[in-house]
Amino acid sequence: MRVLVVEDDEILAEQIQQSLLEAGYAVDMSNDGEDGHFLGGTEPYDAVILDLGLPVLDGGSVLKKWRAAGKKMPVLVLTARDSWTDKVEGLDAGADDYLTKPFIVEELLARLRALIRRAAGQSSPQLECGPVLLDTRNGRVTVSGRAVKLTAQEFKLLSYLMHHAGKVISRTELTEHIYDQDFDRDSNTIEVFVNRIRKKLDTSIIQTVRGLGYRLEWDEGAV
Amino acid sequence: MKAELRHFFGTLTGRLVKSAALWSLAALAIGGLVLSLVFKSYVLNDVDKRLSMLIDSMVGVSEISPEGVLRFSRPLSDQRFMTPESGQYWQINEDGQDPFRSRSLWDYELAPDVKHRSFSLQYYEAAGPAGQSLRVAERDIILPQSDRLFHFQVGTDMAEVEAAIAEFNWLLISALGLIMATVTTALVLQVSYGLRPLRRLGRSLTEIRAGKENRIKGDWPQDLQPLAQEINALIEQNEKLVERARTHVGNLAHALKTPLAVIQNEVDGASDEASKRIYSQSRLIHEHVDHHLKRARVAGGGSGAGLAIKDRLEKLIKAVAVTTQEKGIDYQLNCEESIRFDGEKEDFDEVLGNLIDNAGKWAESKVSITAAKIAKSPRRSFMEIRVEDDGPGVGDEDIDTLFERGRRLDERVPGTGLGLAIVRDIVEMYGGQARLESVQPHGLRAVLKLPSK
Numbered sequence A: 001m002r003v004l005v006v007e008d009d010e011i012l013a014e015q016i017q018q019s020l021l022e023a024g025y026a027v028d029m030s031n032d033g034e035d036g037h038f039l040g041g042t043e044p045y046d047a048v049i050l051d052l053g054l055p056v057l058d059g060g061s062v063l064k065k066w067r068a069a070g071k072k073m074p075v076l077v078l079t080a081r082d083s084w085t086d087k088v089e090g091l092d093a094g095a096d097d098y099l100t101k102p103f104i105v106e107e108l109l110a111r112l113r114a115l116i117r118r119a120a121g122q123s124s125p126q127l128e129c130g131p132v133l134l135d136t137r138n139g140r141v142t143v144s145g146r147a148v149k150l151t152a153q154e155f156k157l158l159s160y161l162m163h164h165a166g167k168v169i170s171r172t173e174l175t176e177h178i179y180d181q182d183f184d185r186d187s188n189t190i191e192v193f194v195n196r197i198r199k200k201l202d203t204s205i206i207q208t209v210r211g212l213g214y215r216l217e218w219d220e221g222a223v
Numbered sequence B: 001m002k003a004e005l006r007h008f009f010g011t012l013t014g015r016l017v018k019s020a021a022l023w024s025l026a027a028l029a030i031g032g033l034v035l036s037l038v039f040k041s042y043v044l045n046d047v048d049k050r051l052s053m054l055i056d057s058m059v060g061v062s063e064i065s066p067e068g069v070l071r072f073s074r075p076l077s078d079q080r081f082m083t084p085e086s087g088q089y090w091q092i093n094e095d096g097q098d099p100f101r102s103r104s105l106w107d108y109e110l111a112p113d114v115k116h117r118s119f120s121l122q123y124y125e126a127a128g129p130a131g132q133s134l135r136v137a138e139r140d141i142i143l144p145q146s147d148r149l150f151h152f153q154v155g156t157d158m159a160e161v162e163a164a165i166a167e168f169n170w171l172l173i174s175a176l177g178l179i180m181a182t183v184t185t186a187l188v189l190q191v192s193y194g195l196r197p198l199r200r201l202g203r204s205l206t207e208i209r210a211g212k213e214n215r216i217k218g219d220w221p222q223d224l225q226p227l228a229q230e231i232n233a234l235i236e237q238n239e240k241l242v243e244r245a246r247t248h249v250g251n252l253a254h255a256l257k258t259p260l261a262v263i264q265n266e267v268d269g270a271s272d273e274a275s276k277r278i279y280s281q282s283r284l285i286h287e288h289v290d291h292h293l294k295r296a297r298v299a300g301g302g303s304g305a306g307l308a309i310k311d312r313l314e315k316l317i318k319a320v321a322v323t324t325q326e327k328g329i330d331y332q333l334n335c336e337e338s339i340r341f342d343g344e345k346e347d348f349d350e351v352l353g354n355l356i357d358n359a360g361k362w363a364e365s366k367v368s369i370t371a372a373k374i375a376k377s378p379r380r381s382f383m384e385i386r387v388e389d390d391g392p393g394v395g396d397e398d399i400d401t402l403f404e405r406g407r408r409l410d411e412r413v414p415g416t417g418l419g420l421a422i423v424r425d426i427v428e429m430y431g432g433q434a435r436l437e438s439v440q441p442h443g444l445r446a447v448l449k450l451p452s453k
Helices: A010-022 A033-042 A059-068 A084-092 A105-119 A152-163 A171-178 A188-201 B002-010 B012-061 B159-209 B225-267 B273-297 B309-323 B345-362 B396-403 B419-429
Strands: A002-006 A026-030 A047-051 A075-079 A097-100 A126-129 A132-135 A140-143 A146-148 A206-209 A213-216 B062-064 B070-072 B088-094 B122-127 B133-142 B149-157 B330-335 B366-374 B381-389 B433-438 B444-452
Touching: A002 A010, A002 A033, A002 A171, A010 A026, A010 A105, A010 B225, A026 A033, A033 A059, A047 A059, A047 A105, A059 A075, A059 A084, A075 A084, A075 A105, A084 A097, A084 B309, A084 B345, A097 A105, A097 B309, A126 A152, A132 A152, A152 A171, A152 A188, A152 A213, A171 A188, A171 A213, A188 A206, B002 B012, B012 B062, B012 B088, B012 B133, B012 B149, B012 B159, B149 B159, B159 B225, B225 B273, B273 B419, B309 B330, B309 B345, B309 B366, B345 B366, B345 B381, B345 B419, B345 B444, B396 B419, B396 B433, B419 B433, B419 B444
Parallel strands: A002 A026, A002 A047, A047 A075, A075 A097, B330 B366
Antiparallel strands: A126 A132, A132 A140, A140 A146, A206 A213, B062 B070, B088 B149, B122 B133, B133 B149, B366 B381, B381 B444, B433 B444
């Protein structure tokens, strides 16, 4: 899952980034509205954390511009202006959720998880595909009750696939959603990761769709 | 009645009318007095002139008879001298003789002042027959044919003259009274016409305060124009001050809260005593900042056309629903399209946002919001809004304490515990009412009374 954080306060931005990385997200950072607007408009993010009080271009305008341009990614707004009028205006501008400052990062992570799940059409915090269970709340993966230990990158990849179970996901799409923009991308590594995950899960839920990419699907008949 | 009169004379109209009326009354009184005096002296003068002429004609017809007695060569022309007690009398005295009297005197005798001899006419008041009060003229005369000294007297009853004077005075008073009444009526009309722009200005201000208008509009007389302009400038300045204060408050919120977020995240989860203390103190700062910023934002005034609450409630519900998506709370809104809140959008949002948010946090499955107009009181109209949840509710003994600042009955549900305190503050600032009551079988209902348009 790849997330964009647009926040101008350096320390707070760092705290958020740190927690997101620990929780297994690919994170892009931006500290002003114009740069943030550009990133959000060009890169495919699974969610955006947007501060409303930004230099150069304020968060509300950024959000309106994205929505006017047809960008539909879920946006969680951070605001110090916590009057209900501000909240209503934020949602009117196209926010999907808001968090008022000061907040605890855990709260932010919980809201973000829920936001990403809902955007992918998942209603439970536990994603399930056959015997494989991924708990988004703590990042634990089990197969038929047995815990599986995944590396950060493997988890990101599996998590993305599980959020979009049943859909064909291309390698490029996977690359875009598990690496942040500064990462030296190489789509061949995706294949390596997928094979490792298959081995660790010991089930055949990840299917290769030749020429297109991968699809997560539980086939009762398969082993 | 007395109080009303005092009230009227306390008004500008009353004062103007009163002062002008007092002057008019004084002028009319002086004029009337002078007229009455002039008339009286004119009438008396006339009487005296007639008396003097009568003496002249008496002298003219007087002769000494061959017997040496004074007699008239022919009777005086006025018949009233022949009729007893008619009011017209004459008498001629000579020392040592019986007085020669008009028949009208009958058996009465005038008292001549014979001690002071005078050949010029003397006028005075004296008693007459039948209790009449007479004006008498007298003089001493030496008839040309003799050396005898006669004392001539002629008298006339003053009753007639006095009646004439009284009638004149009565007429005068009636006329002056009529003039006074006319003048006063004219004064009232004139003053109220003259002051009409001031009353219009007053009405304009009332409309501004009621929020129907936001500026004094229209043409004003030249001497009122500067006042109207100054009032408009004052209103504008006030708006700017409020706006500036709100901007400052917003900026302050932003400036304080980001560092607070950093501090809280820095020490969150750490288990040493110092970090715990820092965390709890920073939460306290947060609560104080929230309370005062929210209070500062409350405007508490009427606004132009009023706020259409249905649309606003829908938006607020949407904003609250975002936070309760996991619980799947059903929000039901029952509100007439036409209800408008007589106040600021920010204040309405704060009150209903907090109440709906609170209901959403506690509700098991549903929150219902109903708004309706209530019977119009003579001065202002009100609406009633109910926000009801099906949560666990609150014990009756705790229900009244919920509006207190910093009060939170259950620490497990997030929130700063300031929401309900600010709700009550705002509602009271608008002259409304807020109360909480229990719902059967379980739940809490907030009932608000707020001014409507």
